[in-house]
Amino acid sequence: MMIRSSDLVFDYIKRDEEGNPCGSVRALDGVSLDVEKGQFIAVLGHNGSGKSTLAKHFNALLYPSGGTVYVGDMNTMDDSHLWDIRQTCGMVFQNPDNQIIGQVVEEDVGFGPENMGVPTEQIWERVEESLRIVGMEEYRNSSPNRLSGGQKQRVSIAGVIAMHPECIVFDEPTAMLDPSGRREVIRAARALNDVEKITIILITHYMDEVVFADRVFVMDGGSVVMDGSPREIFSRVDELEHLRLDVPQVTLLAHRLRKEGIELPEGILTRKEFIKELREYISRKENVTKA
Amino acid sequence: MLRDITLGQYYQTKSPIHELDPRVKLIATFAFIISLFLVNSYVGYVIALIYLALAIGLSRVPFSYITRGMKAVVMLLMITVLFNLFLTPGELLWSFGVLRITREGVVIASKMAIRLTMLIIGSSLMTLTTTPNQLTDGLESVLSPLKVIKVPVHEISMMMSIALRFIPILMEETDKIMKAQMARGADFESGNVFKRASNMVPLLVPLFISAFRRANDLAMAMEARCYRGGEGRTRMKPLVYSSKDYIAYLVIALFMFMIIAAGRLF
Amino acid sequence: MSISAEKKMSLKLDNVSYIYESGTNMERKALENINLEISKGEFIGIIGHTGSGKSTLVTLLNGLISPSGGSIYWDGQDINDKSFDRKMLRSKVGLVFQYPEHQLFEADVFSDVCFGPKNLGLSADEVKERAYRAIKDVHLDDKYLKQSPFELSGGQKRRVAIAGVLAMGPEILVLDEPCAGLDPKGRNEILDLLSSLHENEGITVVLVSHSMEDVADHADRIVVMDKGHIVYDEAPKRVFGHVHELEEMGLSVPEVTYIMNDLADEGFAVSRDVTTIDEAVAEIKRLVER
Numbered sequence: 001m002m003i004r005s006s007d008l009v010f011d012y013i014k015r016d017e018e019g020n021p022c023g024s025v026r027a028l029d030g031v032s033l034d035v036e037k038g039q040f041i042a043v044l045g046h047n048g049s050g051k052s053t054l055a056k057h058f059n060a061l062l063y064p065s066g067g068t069v070y071v072g073d074m075n076t077m078d079d080s081h082l083w084d085i086r087q088t089c090g091m092v093f094q095n096p097d098n099q100i101i102g103q104v105v106e107e108d109v110g111f112g113p114e115n116m117g118v119p120t121e122q123i124w125e126r127v128e129e130s131l132r133i134v135g136m137e138e139y140r141n142s143s144p145n146r147l148s149g150g151q152k153q154r155v156s157i158a159g160v161i162a163m164h165p166e167c168i169v170f171d172e173p174t175a176m177l178d179p180s181g182r183r184e185v186i187r188a189a190r191a192l193n194d195v196e197k198i199t200i201i202l203i204t205h206y207m208d209e210v211v212f213a214d215r216v217f218v219m220d221g222g223s224v225v226m227d228g229s230p231r232e233i234f235s236r237v238d239e240l241e242h243l244r245l246d247v248p249q250v251t252l253l254a255h256r257l258r259k260e261g262i263e264l265p266e267g268i269l270t271r272k273e274f275i276k277e278l279r280e281y282i283s284r285k286e287n288v289t290k291a
Numbered sequence: 292m293l294r295d296i297t298l299g300q301y302y303q304t305k306s307p308i309h310e311l312d313p314r315v316k317l318i319a320t321f322a323f324i325i326s327l328f329l330v331n332s333y334v335g336y337v338i339a340l341i342y343l344a345l346a347i348g349l350s351r352v353p354f355s356y357i358t359r360g361m362k363a364v365v366m367l368l369m370i371t372v373l374f375n376l377f378l379t380p381g382e383l384l385w386s387f388g389v390l391r392i393t394r395e396g397v398v399i400a401s402k403m404a405i406r407l408t409m410l411i412i413g414s415s416l417m418t419l420t421t422t423p424n425q426l427t428d429g430l431e432s433v434l435s436p437l438k439v440i441k442v443p444v445h446e447i448s449m450m451m452s453i454a455l456r457f458i459p460i461l462m463e464e465t466d467k468i469m470k471a472q473m474a475r476g477a478d479f480e481s482g483n484v485f486k487r488a489s490n491m492v493p494l495l496v497p498l499f500i501s502a503f504r505r506a507n508d509l510a511m512a513m514e515a516r517c518y519r520g521g522e523g524r525t526r527m528k529p530l531v532y533s534s535k536d537y538i539a540y541l542v543i544a545l546f547m548f549m550i551i552a553a554g555r556l557f
Numbered sequence: 558m559s560i561s562a563e564k565k566m567s568l569k570l571d572n573v574s575y576i577y578e579s580g581t582n583m584e585r586k587a588l589e590n591i592n593l594e595i596s597k598g599e600f601i602g603i604i605g606h607t608g609s610g611k612s613t614l615v616t617l618l619n620g621l622i623s624p625s626g627g628s629i630y631w632d633g634q635d636i637n638d639k640s641f642d643r644k645m646l647r648s649k650v651g652l653v654f655q656y657p658e659h660q661l662f663e664a665d666v667f668s669d670v671c672f673g674p675k676n677l678g679l680s681a682d683e684v685k686e687r688a689y690r691a692i693k694d695v696h697l698d699d700k701y702l703k704q705s706p707f708e709l710s711g712g713q714k715r716r717v718a719i720a721g722v723l724a725m726g727p728e729i730l731v732l733d734e735p736c737a738g739l740d741p742k743g744r745n746e747i748l749d750l751l752s753s754l755h756e757n758e759g760i761t762v763v764l765v766s767h768s769m770e771d772v773a774d775h776a777d778r779i780v781v782m783d784k785g786h787i788v789y790d791e792a793p794k795r796v797f798g799h800v801h802e803l804e805e806m807g808l809s810v811p812e813v814t815y816i817m818n819d820l821a822d823e824g825f826a827v828s829r830d831v832t833t834i835d836e837a838v839a840e841i842k843r844l845v846e847r
Contacts, residue, residue, distance in 0.1 A: 046740040047711055059515050083517050091515040098505045099512035103424055103456050110527035112516040123527045145459050148607060159516065175738050178607045178767045180807050205740040244742035249770065249812035249834060256838050262845055271816050275823055282845060464659075470621050471660045474652040475721060476644065476676025493672065496662035500707070 002072065002167050002199045003035040003058055003089070009066035010053055010222075027053040029222040030067070035201060037166070040193045042210035042230075043203045045219035046244055051203045054219070055171045058201065060085045072166070087116060090160035094172040096152035097144075105147075105155050106131065106140040112163040123162075130158040133196065134188050150181025157188055167199035168192065174206060182206070207234075208248045211269050218243065235267035250274050302419045308350035309420045312536045313429025319346075319543050320417045326550040327406045327413075332557040336405060338549050343409055343416075352419050357412060368407050376400040424528075427452040432530050445521030453509070461502060468497050566632060568595045568618060568650065568729060573627035574785075575613050587613040588785045591627070595729060595763060600755050602776030602793070603765045606807045610785040611765050612655075615733050618763070619650035648677055651727030655734045657718030661706040666717050667692070669706055673725040684724075691724035692717075694758065695750055712743030716750065723754070730754065731763040736771065748775060773797065773811045773832040781808070794830040813837040 010028040013021045028050050035041050045051045056062040057069045060076040071089050074081040090112075093099045102108030106127050113123045131137045134154040144152055153173055160168055170189055174182040186209050192198045202209065210216050216233045218226035220243050226233055233240070237247050237255040247255070254268040254277070264277045308316070323342070330336055347354060381395030418426065431448035438444050469479065472493045479490055575588040588610045595601060595618075605611045616622050617629065620636050620643050629636045636646055654660070663669035670688040679687070692702065695716040701709065706717050715735070722730065732751070736744040748771055754760045766772050772779055772793070779796040781789040783806045789796045797803075797810040800818060809815075810832075817831040817840065827844050831837050 046742045056511075061511060061515060083519070086515060086517050091512075093508065093512055093515075095505075095508055097460055098508035101453065101456065101509070101513060101516075103422075103452065107424060107527060111513075111518070114524050114527055115517040115519065117523045117525050120525060120527060120529055123525065127527065144456075163516065179809065180606060207741075244740075244745075246741040250816060253813060253816065253834055253837055253841075256834060257841055260838060260842055262841070271812075271819050274816060275819055278820070278825075278841070279823075285845065467654060468660055470616065471652070471654045471657065473621055474619060474647060474654070475660075475673040475725065476647055477672075478676070493660075493662045497660050501659055 001034060001070070002037045002039070003201070004033075004070045005054075005057065005064075005067065006032050007067035008032070008054070008057065008064050008069060010050075010057070010062060011065045012053075027222055028057075031219075031222070031224055032067075033217060033224060033227070035167075035199060037199055038193075038197050039199055039214045040190070040212065041199075041201045042213035042216045043201065043219060044205060044207070044210060044216060044233075044245060046205060049219040050222040051219045052171050053222075055091070055169045055201070055203050058089050058167070058169050059091045061091075083116075087163050088165055089167040089169060090163055090165035092153065092156050092160055092168060092170045092173050094175050096149055096156060096176065099156050100144045100152060100159075103143060104140075105136065105142050105144060108144065108155060109158045109162050112159055116163060126162040126164070127158075130161040133161055133192070134158045148181060149177045150184035153177065153181065153185045154188055157185070157192075161192070161196075161198075165198065167201065169201045169203070171203050172205070173202075174204065174209065182209070205245065207240075207246050207251075211248065218245070230269060231267040233267075234269060237266070300419070301422050302352045302356060304351050306349060306351040306420065307535065308346060308416075310535065311420075311539055312530055312532055313421050313425040314433050314530060315532075315536045315539045315543075316417050316421055317426075317429050317433050319539065320414055322543050322547055323413045324410055326547060327410055329550055329554060330406075331554055334557045335550055335553040338546070338553055339409060342546050343413055346416060347412075350416060350420050352416070357415060357419065361408075361411060361415075364411055368404065368411075371407060372400045372404045375403050423455040424452065427455070428526075428528070428530060445524075449521075457502075457505065460505075461498070464501055465494065465498055468494055468501075566597045566728060567630075569630040570594070570617070570624075571628045571630065573617065573624045573629060575610075575617060575622070576625040579625060586785055588617075588624075591787055593780065593787065593790070595761060597728070597761055598759060599778055600751075600762045600776050601764070602772035602779045603763060603782065604767070604769065604772055604779060604808060605782030606767075609782040609806075611782045612733055614782070615652065615731050615763075615765060618729075618731055619652050620646050621652070644677070648673075648725040649727055650729045650731060651722040651725055653719055653722050653730065653732040653735060655737050657722075657735075658706075658711070658714035660718060660721075661714060664705060665703050666697070666706050666709070667702045669717060670720045670724050673721050677725060687724045687726060688720075691720040694723055694754060695720045696746075710743075712739055712746055715739065715743070715747060719747075719750070727760065729761040729763060731765075733765045734767065735764070736766070736768070744771075751775065769797070769809055770811045773814075781806075793832050797832050798830055 008028055008031040009026070011024040012027050014023045014025060016022040031054060043051045043054065053062065057064060057076065058071060060082055063077055069076045071085045074085050076085055100108050101111050109127045109130050110123050113126050118126065131140055134157050136151065136154050136158060139147060139151065144155060147155065173185050177185065189200055189202060190212060193200045202213065204210065211230050213230055216228060216230050217224050218233060225243070226236065226239065234247055234251045237252065240247055248269070250271055251268055254264045254274055255266065258264050258266065262281060264281060268274050268277060326339060330339060347357065376392060376396050377390055379393055379396035379399050381393035383391060384394055384397065385392045421429070427448040430451070431444055434442070434444045473479070477490065477493050479494065482490065570591050570593040573588060573591040574586065577585040577587055591614065603611050603614070617624055623637055631646055631649070634641055636643070661669050663672065667688060670691055671684050674684040674687045697713065697716050697720065701713065706714060709717065719735070735747050739747065751762050751764065752775055755762045764772065764776060776793060779789065779791065779793050780787055781796060781803070788806070789799065797814050800810050803810060813834055814832055817827055817837060818829050820827045821829050825844060827840050831840055
C-alpha cells in the first residue's frame, strides 16, 4: 500500500480581518481511498472540488482535521516522520515559475538532495540521472527563466525525482501550459510510472490526460463521487457533464451517436476503438438488413 | 527602464578571475575598497590603479562593457564631485558670484572622483565575474562567523538568491500589468509627482498580490522538497579553495602591504 | 452614406513588422509582413504555438506598442499619426490579456469595473451606467457588486476583469487566451459569454487560443500564425483541412476532424472537413443511414 486515507476530513479555518478564527469551510468531507504501489492514479474535479487540498495531505503539507492519512506505513500526523513522508511522496505544483528555487537548472534539481543531507558526490549523480530521465540534460546550465513552460515543469519533475521518491503527486501540472507543454509533462509522468515504477497521482481537470490511468477518482464538493477505471468513468458521460467536467471528444461523439440510436458501446476512449466499433455496428446493421 | 542597468550584471566568459573562489573575490573587493580610503598619496593611487587595471585585464571583460554600466551612477558621481569642488574652504582660485573654487576643493574633488570611480569599477568587476549563485554562496561562507552572534547568515543568503531568481519574473509581470492597465486607459506617464504616485496604485496592488502569492507557493514548494533551513544541509557545489585562490590571497596581501607602505613612505 | 460608414469600421494592418530589442545583439523579429483586416461583426480565432508572435500581434492592435515597420489603420486613419486619438482607440479596441484577474486592484468589484470608463473622462453617471451594463453582460450577479474581487472564484474574477474592459465600450474585443488555467466549467462559461457578446451585443471578437476545439466551435474565420508570419487566414473548415501542415508547426486540428480523417482513410464515405461534434454526428448518421 502506497497511500491510504480513511474518512479524511479537512476544514479550512476562516479568519476575520484581525486574524481571529470566525468559522470554517469543509474542504474535504470523508475521503477514503487506497493507492497501490506502482499505480497511475488520476484525480478529476473542477476547481474547488477539494482535489488540491487532498493532494497536500499526501505530502504532509496539510494535516487532517479528522480521519487519517498514511503514506507507506507512516501516519502524516506523526511529526517524527515528516521529512521521510515528504521524501517518499514528492510533489509537483501548478505554476512552474513558483517552484523553481535555483537560478541554474542543475542547481535547482540538486535543491532537494541538499536539504536531505545527501553527500555532494551523490547529489551530482542524482542530478545527472534525474535530468536524463526527464530529457533536460542539455539545459543543465540554463537559467530557468529562459525555458518554456513545459521545460520548466520537467525541471520541477527532475527536482522531485532527485529525492528518490516512491510516489509523486502532480497537482494540476499542466493547467498553465500550452498543448505541447502539456504533452511533454504527461509523457514524462507516464514514463516515470512505466520505466521507473514510481507511483503517480495526477490531479487534473483535463480528461484526455487520464485515459491511460489505472484508476480514476472524481471529486466534487470535497468527496469522491466516482471511482473506477477510465472506461468505467467515461461510460457515465451524463454524470460527468452534470459535474461540469469535459469528456474527450471521441467519447462524447460516441455518446451522442448512441443517443441518436447508433448503438456504440459507452466508454470509448480512443479513435482506433471508435472506428472499430463503428465498423462493427455498420456490418451488424447490414447483416440485419440483408436478413 | 530598470533593465537598462548593466551595472554588476554577470558577464559570461572564461578567465582566471572568473575561476577564482567567490570568497577570494569578496575579500579582495573588500580589501580594495578599504585601501582606497587608506590611500593618501599619488604613489598609492598609482598602485591601486595598476592593481585594478591588472584585474580588469585578467578578467577579460571588455572595458566598454564595464563603463556602459557606469552611466547609471555617473550623475551620483558628478553631484559628489561638484559638492566637494564648490564647498571646500581654502585658498581661492576662481570665483563667480557665490560660486568659489579653492585649491583644496580641486584636490579633494579630484581625489573623490578617482576614489569613487575605482570603487565602482572594482566592485562591479566582482559582480561581472561572479554568478549571483556563487556570490550568495560566497557571502554565506564569508559571513558564517557571524552565526556565533546569532546572525541568520544562511537565511539571508537564501533570501538573496530567491530575490535574484524572482527579479526578472516580477519585472516581466510589471510590464504585463502595466500594459493591461494601459489598455484600460491608465496613464503612468503624465501629471505631477502626487498624481503619478496615485496612478501607480493599479499597478502596485496587483503586483504585490502576485508577489505574495508567488512567495506563498514557493514556500510550500520548498517545504515539499524537505527544506528546513541551513542545518544538516549538504552542498551540491561546496566552495573549495584551490592553489589559484591561495596565490590570489598572496597578491591581495602584497597589495595591501604596498598601499600601507606607500602611505608611510610618501 | 451611413451604411458605407458603418461598413468602413475596420482595423487594418498593412505590412506590419515588429522587432524586439531592435539594434542590439538581442534583436528578435516577432512579426514580419503582417497583413490583416478585422471588420465589424467578425469572430476571429488566432492560433499558433507559444512564441509564434500572436501575443505581440494582439498588443499592436490597440496601439500599446508601435510597429517597427508598416502601418495600422483604424477606419482608414493611421493610428501612429500624431493627430490620431490613441485614447479613443484604446476604448474602441478592448484588450483582455492572459490571466486578466491579476489586474484587479480595487476594493470592490464595481469600482474595479469603473476604472476603465473613468479613465475615458466620462461623467460619473455614464461611468456607473456602463459598469452596470458590463457586469450584466458578463452574467455576474448583482450581489457581488460590493464584494472584494479577491474573494471571488477564478471564473468569476475573470468575468469581472472582462467586464472592466467591456465597460470601456469596445467595438472590437481582443482576448489573449481567456480560458488559460480555468477548469472546464469556467472555460465553457467564458466561451459562452463571448458568443453572446458577439451575437447579442454585436461586438467583434478576436480570440487567441491554444484549443483548436474552442476556436473551431466559435470562430467564423481563423488566422494561423507561425514564426511571426500569418500562414493561413481562412474559414475554419479550410484551415483544418491542412492537417499535415498544422502538425508540422506543432499545432493540431480538433479531435473530431482527426476522427473523420481516420474514417475517410479507412474507406468510409465521410467528408473530411468536419470541425465540430454536431457536424460529426450528422455526418456519421448520414453514413449509417444510407
